[in-house]
Amino acid sequence: MKWSGFLVGGLLGAAxxxxxxxxxxxxxxWAATAMSDVFSTATRKSVxxxxxxxxxxxxxxxxPKHLGDTAAKSEAAWxxxxxxxxxxxQLKKEANKIKAESSSVRH
Structure with a gap:
């Protein structure tokens, strides 16, 4: 768009x-309020x-990404x-104690 067209359009709109x-x-x-509402709605929707x-x-x-080898990696990790x-x-004793406590809570 040329500047002259923009300026002429602005002057015609002002007139x-x-x-x-x-x-x-x-x-x-009324027109200003209507345009404000339209722009507010458009802005709200786009945001x-x-x-x-x-x-x-x-x-x-x-x-998390599920890959085909997830089960194998999980098994290896365990x-x-x-x-x-x-x-x-000492760690094994503590793990067995936790395991026993958790199984008694479920029942």
Whole structure:
């Protein structure tokens, strides 16, 4: 858009506003209020959409990824934990105590 077209349009809009305001003084106020409401609604919708997308994207990024080898990795991790617990008698005693307490609470 050329500047001259923008300026001519602005002048025509200003002239139309002056003309309408002389004929019907409340019309300009009503139009301004209506336009304000339209822009408020559009702004609110776009902000909520952007925020919704941002929250959704963040949740997707933070969610755990399920891969085909997850079960194998989990099993290996539990085996490693069991080996660590079995290597220390005091830790094994404490783990068995916790296991016994948790099973008695469930029943």
């Amino acid at each position: 139309a506003t002056v003309y309408v305001s002389r004929k019907q003084p409340g019309a300009v106020s 909520s959409k952007m925020m919704g997308n941002a929250v959704k994207d963040q949740a997707v990024a933070l969610s 085996e490693q934990i069991e080996a660590i617990v079995n290597s220390d008698p």
